[in-house]
Amino acid sequence: MAYETILVERHDRVGLIRLNRPQALNALNRQLITDLNAALDELEQDRSIGCLVLTGSEKAFAAGADIKEMQGFTYPGTYLDDFITSWERLSRTRKPVIAAVAGFALGGGCELAMMCDFILAADTAKFGQPEIKLGVMPGSGGTQRLTRFVGKSKAMEMCLTGRMMDAVEAERSGLVSRIIPAAELLDEALKVAKAIADMSLTVAMQTKESVNRSYETTLAEGIRFERRVFQAQFALADQKEGMAAFIGKRPANFER
Numbered sequence: 105m106a107y108e109t110i111l112v113e114r115h116d117r118v119g120l121i122r123l124n125r126p127q128a129l130n131a132l133n134r135q136l137i138t139d140l141n142a143a144l145d146e147l148e149q150d151r152s153i154g155c156l157v158l159t160g161s162e163k164a165f166a167a168g169a170d171i172k173e174m175q176g177f178t179y180p181g182t183y184l185d186d187f188i189t190s191w192e193r194l195s196r197t198r199k200p201v202i203a204a205v206a207g208f209a210l211g212g213g214c215e216l217a218m219m220c221d222f223i224l225a226a227d228t229a230k231f232g233q234p235e236i237k238l239g240v241m242p243g244s245g246g247t248q249r250l251t252r253f254v255g256k257s258k259a260m261e262m263c264l265t266g267r268m269m270d271a272v273e274a275e276r277s278g279l280v281s282r283i284i285p286a287a288e289l290l291d292e293a294l295k296v297a298k299a300i301a302d303m304s305l306t307v308a309m310q311t312k313e314s315v316n317r318s319y320e321t322t323l324a325e326g327i328r329f330e331r332r333v334f335q336a337q338f339a340l341a342d343q344k345e346g347m348a349a350f351i352g353k354r355p356a357n358f359e360r
């Protein structure tokens with residue numbers, strides 16, 4: 105399917121979504137979020153896809169919500185339309201999603217990257233929540249997710265001053281999993297995504313669900329959840345295949 109503001113490609117069981125509003129540094133307007141959500145629905149329904157990659161351009165992953173579109177919004181309109189809720193679709197994606205971030209990931213751009221399962225950052229990446237400079241605060245999870253990633257002190261400083269963090273600081277703080285030279289970012293993200301897509305899709309999705317539980321529940325509840333899912337995995341053909349493949353010294357061929 106063709107979209108107005110994003111490009112969707114399929115690479116050997118990996119779904120690649122590129123944000124594509126270069127004239128506005130991939131600023132996130134209604135059309136882009138509508139397109140992104142439709143692409144996520146499309147790729148989630150496609151059983152041949154085992155992992156997604158979300159990326160932007162060399163200069164910007166996304167420079168945040170479209171300020172030109174938002175400027176005229178009112179309080180009743182924002183409250184009644186609740187436009188920001190539609191942004192959360194990405195965080196409900198059940199298949200694993202990698203953010204491949206080069207250049208600016210600011211405001212809603214940083215928030216989208218944090219909704220992914222992990223972030224691979226180019227050495228050019230810059231992260232920030234500069235909303236306060238516009239007279240508002242982060243509205244799509246920035247105050248909550250950034251705090252969980254980097255801790256209260258750094259999140260508070262970034263949200264209160266709007267300062268940007270470079271890739272080295274982002275890696276040191278736990279916001280990104282790895283830094284990759286910009287020219288290699290997409291190839292590396294697709295390689296990692298393919299490795300995930302080659303695993304059992306059921307187990308990868310359950311693993312994602314279980315890791316995410318750790319953010320939402322107590323340790324004891326989370327461990328109970330993990331144990332129940334782990335036990336249930338012995339009912340999967342993929343468990344039989346994965347362990348037989350190890351013992352037979354051959355690659356596993358998981359169900360698709």
Ligand SMILES: CC(C)(O)CC(=O)SCCNC(=O)CCNC(=O)[C@H](O)C(C)(C)COP(=O)(O)OP(=O)(O)OC[C@H]1O[C@@H](n2cnc3c(N)ncnc32)[C@H](O)[C@@H]1OP(=O)(O)O
Binds near residue numbers: 128131132238244
């Ligand atoms: C989601 C919420 C609820 O949390 C809210 C938000 O996300 S609010 C938005 C937060 N983001 C920002 O405040 C970043 C705004 N952009 C910038 O500060 C700068 O553009 C920059 C530092 C990212 C890059 O600067 P520079 O290289 O000098 O490029 P520019 O000339 O500024 O930009 C090029 C072009 O893109 C347009 N642009 C950039 N960001 C946005 C945006 N967020 N919304 C709309 N348009 C944006 C910019 O206006 C330029 O366009 P033209 O003026 O040339 O037409």
